[in-house]
Amino acid sequence: MSTPFLSVRDLKVHFSTEDGIVKAVDGLSFDLEKGKTLGIVGESGSGKSVTNMAILGLHDPRNTALDGEILLDDKELISATEKELERLRGNKMSMIFQDALASLSPYHTIGTQIGETYRKHTGCSKKEARTRAIEMLRRVGIPQPDVRVDDYPHQFSGGMRQRAMIAMALVCDPELLIADEPTTALDVTVQAQIMDLLKDLQQEFGTAIIFITHDLGVIADIADDVLVMYGGRCVERGTKKEVLRAPQHPYTLGLLGSMPSLDGPVDVPLSPIPGSPPSLLNPPSGCRFHPRCTFADKVAGNRCSGERPLLEVVDGRGAACHLTPEQKRELFSDYAAARTH
Amino acid sequence: MFRFLVRRILGAAVILLIISALVFVLFYAAPRDPARIACGKVCTPETLELVRKNLAISDPLPVQYWEWLKGLFVGRDYSSFGHCNAPCLGYSFQSREPVLDTILDRFPTTISLSLGAAVVFLTFGVGTGMLAAVKQGKALDKIASSASLIASSMQIYVVGVFATYLLVDQLHLLDRASYTPFTDNPGKWFSGLLVPWLVLSLIFTANYTRMTRSQMVESLSQDYVRTARAKGLSSRTVFFRFAWRGAMGPIVTIFGLDLGVLLGGAIITESTFSLQGLGMLSVKAVQNNDLPMLLGVVLVAAGAIVVFNIIVDTVYALIDPRVRLA
Numbered sequence: 001m002s003t004p005f006l007s008v009r010d011l012k013v014h015f016s017t018e019d020g021i022v023k024a025v026d027g028l029s030f031d032l033e034k035g036k037t038l039g040i041v042g043e044s045g046s047g048k049s050v051t052n053m054a055i056l057g058l059h060d061p062r063n064t065a066l067d068g069e070i071l072l073d074d075k076e077l078i079s080a081t082e083k084e085l086e087r088l089r090g091n092k093m094s095m096i097f098q099d100a101l102a103s104l105s106p107y108h109t110i111g112t113q114i115g116e117t118y119r120k121h122t123g124c125s126k127k128e129a130r131t132r133a134i135e136m137l138r139r140v141g142i143p144q145p146d147v148r149v150d151d152y153p154h155q156f157s158g159g160m161r162q163r164a165m166i167a168m169a170l171v172c173d174p175e176l177l178i179a180d181e182p183t184t185a186l187d188v189t190v191q192a193q194i195m196d197l198l199k200d201l202q203q204e205f206g207t208a209i210i211f212i213t214h215d216l217g218v219i220a221d222i223a224d225d226v227l228v229m230y231g232g233r234c235v236e237r238g239t240k241k242e243v244l245r246a247p248q249h250p251y252t253l254g255l256l257g258s259m260p261s262l263d264g265p266v267d268v269p270l271s272p273i274p275g276s277p278p279s280l281l282n283p284p285s286g287c288r289f290h291p292r293c294t295f296a297d298k299v300a301g302n303r304c305s306g307e308r309p310l311l312e313v314v315d316g317r318g319a320a321c322h323l324t325p326e327q328k329r330e331l332f333s334d335y336a337a338a339r340t341h
Numbered sequence: 342m343f344r345f346l347v348r349r350i351l352g353a354a355v356i357l358l359i360i361s362a363l364v365f366v367l368f369y370a371a372p373r374d375p376a377r378i379a380c381g382k383v384c385t386p387e388t389l390e391l392v393r394k395n396l397a398i399s400d401p402l403p404v405q406y407w408e409w410l411k412g413l414f415v416g417r418d419y420s421s422f423g424h425c426n427a428p429c430l431g432y433s434f435q436s437r438e439p440v441l442d443t444i445l446d447r448f449p450t451t452i453s454l455s456l457g458a459a460v461v462f463l464t465f466g467v468g469t470g471m472l473a474a475v476k477q478g479k480a481l482d483k484i485a486s487s488a489s490l491i492a493s494s495m496q497i498y499v500v501g502v503f504a505t506y507l508l509v510d511q512l513h514l515l516d517r518a519s520y521t522p523f524t525d526n527p528g529k530w531f532s533g534l535l536v537p538w539l540v541l542s543l544i545f546t547a548n549y550t551r552m553t554r555s556q557m558v559e560s561l562s563q564d565y566v567r568t569a570r571a572k573g574l575s576s577r578t579v580f581f582r583f584a585w586r587g588a589m590g591p592i593v594t595i596f597g598l599d600l601g602v603l604l605g606g607a608i609i610t611e612s613t614f615s616l617q618g619l620g621m622l623s624v625k626a627v628q629n630n631d632l633p634m635l636l637g638v639v640l641v642a643a644g645a646i647v648v649f650n651i652i653v654d655t656v657y658a659l660i661d662p663r664v665r666l667a
Contacts, residue, residue, distance in 0.1 A: 058570055062478065082576070090573035097571075102564035106663055107586045117572040152662045168572070 003074060004031035005208055006055075006176055011068035013047070013054050013232075022280045024050040026232040027068075032225075034175060035206040039223030039240065041213060041255065043277045047232040048212045052178045054078075055210075056095055057085040072176060091121040093176040094169040098184050100161035104153040104168075110137070111149035114168045121172045136167035140197060159190035163197065170201060177202075178210045183218060195222050216259050220244055225316065228252050231278040231288035234311055236319040248319035250293045253332055287322065295323060295331055342658070342665070349654060353647040358410075360643045361636060365406050368632050375434050375630045395421035396434055398632070409636070430640070431633030435625075440637040443622065448641070450520045451618035454541065454610065455603035457534055462542035463596065466549020473550065474557030475580070485550060493547035501540045501613035508536065518614035537614045541607060545599065552595060556588035563587060590660055597653030598646070605642025 013025040025047040032038045040048045053059050055070055057077060070077040072093060077085070094117075097103040105113060114136055115129030124132075130149065137145035140163040153161055162182060169177060179198065183191040199222065202209055211222055219226055219240065226243040228236040228251065236249040247253045254273035275292035278284055290296045290304035299322045303309075311320040323331070376392045377384065393399035397408065397419055408417065412429035419425060422432045422439075430440035473485040508515045519533040560566065561584045569579045606620030615621075619638055626634035658665040 056571055058567060086573045086575060088573070089571055095568075095571045097564060097568060099564060103568045105565040105569065105583055105586075107583075107661060116574065120573055154663050168568075 003071060005034045005073060006032040006210075007069070007071040008051075008055070009069040009071070011051065011054065011070065012066070013050050013059065014065045014067075016063050016065070017281070020281050023232050023283065024280055025054070026283075028229070028232075028234055030227055030234070030237065032176075032208050032210065034208045035202065036224045037202065037209040037211055037222055039211045039213065039219040039226045040229060041216060041219055041226060042229035043214060045277050045280065046229040047280075048229055049180055051229075052095065052180060052210060052212060055176075055178065056089055056093060057082070058089075058095075087121070090117045090169075090174070091172045092174055093178070094172070094174040095178040095180065096162075096165050096169045096182045098181040100158070100165045100185070101153060103165060104161060106153060109150050109152055110156065110164050114149075114164070114171050117168055118171045132171060133167070136171050137164065139201075140164070140167045140170075141193075142167075158186055159193065162186060162190075162194055166194070166197065166201075170205075170207075173205055174207060176208045176210070178212070180212045181214070182211075184213070184215070191218070192221075198222065216244065216255060228255070231283055232280055233288065233320065235289065235321070237311075237313065238317040242317055247332070248317075248328060249289075249321050250295050250323075251289050252319075253335060254292075254294075257335070287320070294335075295327075298327060298331065299323060345658070346651070346655070349651045353651060356647055357640060357643055361409075361640055362406060364636050364639050365402065365409075365632075368630075368635065369402055371630070373630050375632060378630060379434060395419075397431070409633075430637040433626075433634045434631045435629045435634065440633045443634065444619070444637050444641055447617055447619055447622050449522060450616055451604060451606055451611070451620065453520065453523065453530065453534055454537055454607060454616060454618060455600060457538045458541040458545065458603070458607075459596070459600055461538050462545035462549055465542065466546040467553045467592065469546070470550045470553020471557060471585070473554040474561065477558060482554075486554065489547035489550040491547075492543050493551070495544055495547075497540060497544065497609050498613050500543060501537070501610070504536055504540050505614075518616060520616055520618075537610055537616065540613075541603075541610045549592070549596075552592060553588065556591055557584060560584040560587035586660065590657055593656050593660065594653050597649040597656070601646035601649035604645035604649075606638065 008031075009029050011025055011028045012023070015022040015024055028047070028051060030038065040051070042048050050059070054064075054066055055072075055077065057080065059066070066078050068078065072088070075088075077088075080088075104110070108116075111130055111133040114133035115126070118124065118132045119126070119129045122128075134145045134149050137149060142148050142160060142163055148156070148160075153164070156164060162185075166182070177198075182198075183194050186194065195218065198209065198211075201207065209222075211218070213219060223240045226236075226238060226240050227234055228243065228249065230251050236243060236247065236252045238248075243252060244256070247256060251273070254271075257271040258273060260270060273292055278288050278291070284291050284305070286303070286305045286307050287293070287296075287309050293304065296304040303322045307322070309320040309322045312318050321328070376389055376396055376398060379396065380389050380392045390399065398405060400408070409431065411417065412425060412427070412431060414427055416427040417425050417429045417431070419432065422437070425431070425439060428441065430444070432438065433440055433443060436443070469485045469489070473482040476482045505517065509517050515536050516532040518537050519529075521529040521533050523530045561580075563584075566579060566583050566587075569583045570576075574582075604619075606618055606623055608620035608624060610616070611618045611620040612624065619641065623635065623638040623642070625631070626638055
């Protein structure tokens, strides 16, 4: 095994706006192997979606500057031409969006929309594309696919639309699937069905999945590895178990604390993270989380506001925080104890 | 779809009925008596009564309206003009000619003027609007946007006179505005209408440029356009099959309404270029207190608007399945 299937190295996505440069993603690196799922967690505006739009090359080139390296199966994507990207999109890598109603064209039938991706990349006939669309709808569990294939998106229910969206993304058996909050707009039972569907399809085809969400419960269900983003940077990464059970960054800890737990006592109040997400136009100095961090005063010499904590990754595990491992062990367990009593 | 059309056509008939009744009432609300005018300087009560009878305006208002309506469907007999076949719009008070004949005589001028201008402004308006949307924020977009803003604040009676002076009188590039039936001489038909087309289009083009640009810009930012790109479709496919499809609806709507209004008579344009179309006819009918002519022109104008409304709704349903299946 030489290089990983997908490798993102020091990715920077900067938007130029009238007010200045917005550093939406500021030096992000991660790897993803085939058949694995990487969960990317973070608040709105943390750079999750921007990262994935950059992988597909869907950013607006007029105001976006990309830097770094994105290697998909040894093919560099940042320097790729639009034509090269067109051949990859929907074919080798594809994307599922959050709002399926807005993301599907209201003017074309479900079958046309699924079929045209297939036709574009295989050059097959309309008839073959239609047959393929019906087969895909059947595979994602749409009842009567041969009838529903001629329906328009607004005739589908929310869950069915998301299934159709998945069918569309998977029609060319992509090797990389980016799912941008695919279940956020759905109710919980449908959400579970969609997750199961994605897991089944992944097992069948060995697809690599990047799953973007702000819902740690969803991460716990589907991800192998987790990457926590804050203010355009990765603050913590590791396996799902490591990150969720033993977080090493105060922000991850805060995320866990702001989520109700089913196995704990029911009367424990949630403890949301104080403050609001950082401005990316004028980000906080040092550690971008320090203005909201409960433990910033525990680090000597104002290092949190003065010096950017580096993300040192050993065996895929790491957190960007100035606290020493001893401090974390003590402070984090106190925090956890306070929540359960 | 069939039921939708039947419903719309019935609705349109009711609207036309109301409009014609309104014109009738408004006409008689005016203090001038058409019979008195037609009667002339030496007018005895007897002749006045005779004129009334001849013009078919001696009966009470509702009876007159009923006779007029009946004439539309079964024809009508006049004491002075004789029989008038259905659809009968009566005889002009002024020229004593059948109204329908006069309208049919003038309509081709208005149709030629409107459709020709529509071709010009739709082509250029939508074309520049699309270009501006593609080149969003760049020089071309800024030029197109500001030019259209200037053009849309122009007035036909100013531009028309100026264009005639410059292009026709001074530079001798184009012909003076005139109407020659297409069937008589297509070349003269074209050259005679070119200046009015260009002038009338100027203002419309500007509106269509701005509308197309804003619709396309909005449409291009839609999620489904992003999805289409994420599927690997080429930018051309994305632009025309997805973004333009979404932008079309409002443009078709406005276009249908504009065309309906234009077909009812482009009053200012026709006056500026002395073209004898429906617009001029309606102005004259008002000036002359010519009720049958006025009713006829209003009916045709309202009919054009109503018909194009139905066409717009039908086209809209074809463009957007959400309308069709709702």
